[in-house]
Amino acid sequence: MNELYCRNCDKWKPLNAMKKEKRNRSGYMNMCNQCHYAKYKKNLRIRIDNSRKKADEYGVMNVLLKAEFAEVKAKKRCIYCGNEISGFNSTVDHVTPMKLGGPNARANVVQACRSCNSSKNHKPVYQFYLESETFTDELYAAFLDEFSQRNIGTPEQLDEVLRQQYEAEVGAGA
Numbered sequence: 001m002n003e004l005y006c007r008n009c010d011k012w013k014p015l016n017a018m019k020k021e022k023r024n025r026s027g028y029m030n031m032c033n034q035c036h037y038a039k040y041k042k043n044l045r046i047r048i049d050n051s052r053k054k055a056d057e058y059g060v061m062n063v064l065l066k067a068e069f070a071e072v073k074a075k076k077r078c079i080y081c082g083n084e085i086s087g088f089n090s091t092v093d094h095v096t097p098m099k100l101g102g103p104n105a106r107a108n109v110v111q112a113c114r115s116c117n118s119s120k121n122h123k124p125v126y127q128f129y130l131e132s133e134t135f136t137d138e139l140y141a142a143f144l145d146e147f148s149q150r151n152i153g154t155p156e157q158l159d160e161v162l163r164q165q166y167e168a169e170v171g172a173g174a
Contacts, residue, residue: 004028008035044070047092055104068106075111079143080120081134083113091117095125095147100169107151110143126166 003012007030019029019036029036048069055062072092078085079093093112096102099122112120116135120128129140144155151158 004030006030006032006035008032008039044073051092051104054098058098058101060098060101061103061105064104064106064109069109072106072109072111077111078113078116079110079146080112080116080128080132080139082139085111085113089114093117093120096165097122097124100124100165110147124162124166124169126162127169130166 003014004018004026005011006013006018009032011032013032015028017032017034019031019033020027021029024030031039044066048064048066051064051069052062055064069092073090076084076086091112091114092109093116094102094104095108095110098104102108116128116132119132123131125143129135135143141155144158148155148158153161
């Protein structure tokens with residue numbers, strides 16, 4: 001077994017040209033590296049286009065570049081629960097949801113697993129922190145540290161802003 005068949009391009013390829021996949025018995029996907037990369041680039045373009053459409057729909061600043069989106073997607077851990085993520089389970093979350101006025105910008109996006117992103121939904125991040133069992137105090141402190149490095153201010157200042165945002169949202173909903 002020196003070659004595998006790529007279902008995308010309908011060609012037999014040497015093993016070193018095939019995409020590795022731990023979960024498959026053979027250790028490889030049924031797709032070559034070249035086809036996998038092309039599919040990744042296409043999906044990335046679609047996700048970026050969708051986030052731009054949402055930003056326009058909500059009337060928020062829309063300055064997230066493709067390279068910035070890819071940089072966030074390249075992270076391998078969920079910022080909220082700390083679990084390792086890849087493939088379908090990998091999503092980009094807007095810390096301040098666009099629905100609540102958060103920009104579609106590098107300063108407002110983080111890597112999150114599909115489960116945390118779905119659970120957070122359109123909630124302010126501080127509300128998600130209070131309600132989530134997996135977003136622990138340690139992970140929240142690490143989030144503040146990482147997120148403040150991309151934004152102006154200290155982790156303490158960012159925490160205060162996120163608390164105020166949460167209180168304003170809760171007050172508006174009451």
